[in-house]
Amino acid sequence: MQINQFSLHSIEIKNYKKYTSLPLEFEKNFMLIIGENGSGKTSVLDAIATLLGGYLQAFKDIKADETHSIYKPDVRVDIFDIDENISVKYNTPVELMGKFSINKELVDVFRTKENITSSRIKLPSEDNRKLKEIVSVLEKEDNLIYPILSYHGTGRLWEQENKRTAKMDKLSRLDGYKDCLNAKSNYRNFKAWFEKLERHAFNIRKEIPILEVVRNVVIQMISILDNKEVELFIYRESDFEIRYKDESKRERVSNLSDGYRNMIGIVSDIAYRMAILNPQLRDEVIEKTSGVVLIDELDLHLHPKWQREIVKILTTLFPKVQFIATSHSPFIIQTQTSKSIIKLDQSNEALDVNATELSIEDIAEDIQQIATPQMSSRKIEMFKVANEYFDKLERLEKGDISQEEIDSIKNRLDEVSAIYDDNMAYVAFLERKRLITESKL
Template identity: 35%
Template sequence: MKINRIILENFKCFENEEFELSAPYTLIIGANGKGKTAILDAIAVGISALLSEVSEPDSLRSLKDRDVRLKLYKKGRNIDIQPQYPASVSCEGIFAEQEINWTQSLADTGNKPRTDKTIKTLSQNLNKMISNGQNSLLPLIVYYGTDRLWIPNQNQTKENQDENNSVKESRTKGYENCFRPGSNITWLTDWLRKEEKEALESGKRSDALEVVTSAVAKCMEDEDWQTITYDLNKSEVLAEAKDGRLLPLGVLSDGVRNMLAMVADMAYRAAMLNPHLGKDAAKETPGIVLIDEIDLHLHPSWQRGVVEALHRTFPNIQFIATTHSPFIIQSLRLGDLINLDNEKNLQYYNRSIEDIVALIMGIDVPHKGQRFLRMEADAEKYSQLIEEAKNAKTFDPEKLRKIEDQLNELEAQLKMRYSDDAAYHAFLRMNRRAALSAQEVAK
């Protein structure tokens, strides 16, 4: 499954726009407020229609009144804000090796969204195959927003964990909360605990557990972290480092914890959706994964490799993500870039970070820090006053006194502004004395 094109009408900040989407990666960049997240939201609305007959309604993301573009009209001193209907999200893509296109639309305030019969029929057929126990290939569909903190529930006790030991095993479990997966950490923890307990009792790990731990190991093979496990004695998820250290997931940095948990969540869902694929579920499962700010909390060294790492772990997934990171743009050789700030098709793979920031992202890149540039500008202003003082000393003593007052005032300001740099102040005073005393000698 993949989406090739999405067409938006009156969706959030977009009046009429269409975007081409590539596989395996499409990266969306642009200034805040340009619509990066809005595109992901629109894709979520589109692909949610495929799950309408498969997943619980609470897990779906339909087109709502709050998604409709607002237009402002000035009425004297007042502003009249009006939603612009109709609003729609149209998709073109491939499902089960067939080209399909469908639309979800909203005609007016308070109306229910309408979805094309084409996608409804596909969803009904999918549900029928699941109900009949067929080994149909279900696509992984999940949307990771910027609120994905993945904080384990510290209040969960052994007693209520044991009460929750019965975890629903339907294949459609893989779609639960798929458009707000940050809440999944509790039942992902429950599942890991159950699997580790059964593995201990039977002496054999299940294929699903192997899928999750292997996926984490594969994605993290270039980093310090190896995989995750559940400690039955401590009743918590642990992250295993390559040097053998075991640390609770909750004490790790946000970047490490989010990446470990996100990969584990994807692998878990793939294993739930396609149990017939066994240990190859992560490798063979197709689908679409949306990630808002893929660089969230990641160190720059990790940002360089996150695109490749996710692709090698889930090679049949179409990833569509947003970012502000030039390091991720630089590493993107597998897909395409949607630049909401710049319509020009500029090469970005393997360009220097400076070129990407300046040419692709449209940001001026000084080669010196802002503080250093301010110090240079202040020193230049100080030097200009010295030159004026030199000239005034010969021709206009009254002006000289005023300029020296300005120099004294500027020196006092600079001492407060750059109080930690004694050498800077000494250099300025030395230049002042040298310039004015040299003029005295010349006389």
């Protein structure tokens, strides 16, 4: 069975982290998960990663620690305070039920942790029979396409201090899944692979097709971000270097911004894993490899200009990959239709408005519930202070309050005026209103 299309169709979460029960459905190309801090966006990605681990668990030669298990902190808890004694209840079983779309056929995957003391999670044979059959065929045939799986968490790093480049021995295709669901992994394996192949290409004085495919994907991404043509992307002296067309100077990747390096890291990691998983595809590996890539806080360190382009860049470079990402960025939200956005709130449903037709201010106010986004927080505070100021002046003008209250109000007026003494026009306006009112007393 050749896997020409692999994506996540739906998931149902039970007793996992904060969720009692949460059903979600996903678009096949890109899905954006939004919500306030603490709404559970990362928890959803973790649950998806655990389900994807069910696919890995079906392989005989993939170790259990690579399959993203369900751990004790993942179990939903209820905390009770009874007579000043704290009681904690762990709610089990934890159940993650999903459906993969494989060649447009829905295939069940189910992972469960039955009780808090169990050390392993089960992949029940009956619920995952079809998935195991597919994996069994993949293990027997060398020319079949493996889907890519990848999870990029907020701890993703292009570089980590005090970490040497990973040693790169002879690779098997399954090495493309190494650490793929570890949200805290870095990109050392890609660096080691790239360096090894580039050195080999230099020694044999010949291009290595799979290396050039990966190099060209990174070059395309950098060219789009910078809006100028990149001529060279090479590995020299423990760092990558970029050279732009018609420019003699080379730029070391380590000198670039965090956002820039993270983008290079994500794109290079995806392309590298595709190359390891499906070397038989050669220069068609990027176009023909499907799969699921999870990215937490897609806008991490990115300039707003890049935030507007990032989804288009990823889905264009990797046309058969399903991206599921979280973000707070209104610029990213603005690029998506209502069907491709899940807002985690009381309903946890797709939006009923099309974000592509909304302004940034409308998105902030109507979707993200930010009051008066057209005004800065300082201006909002000034507005509140002015209202408070005028309210107190009206009370003074009525003259039906005690002298003690008048003195208290005057002191408060001095305080609120002093808060914004750097805005002379604002303070002058308040003071003039105050003098007019006091002259009537």
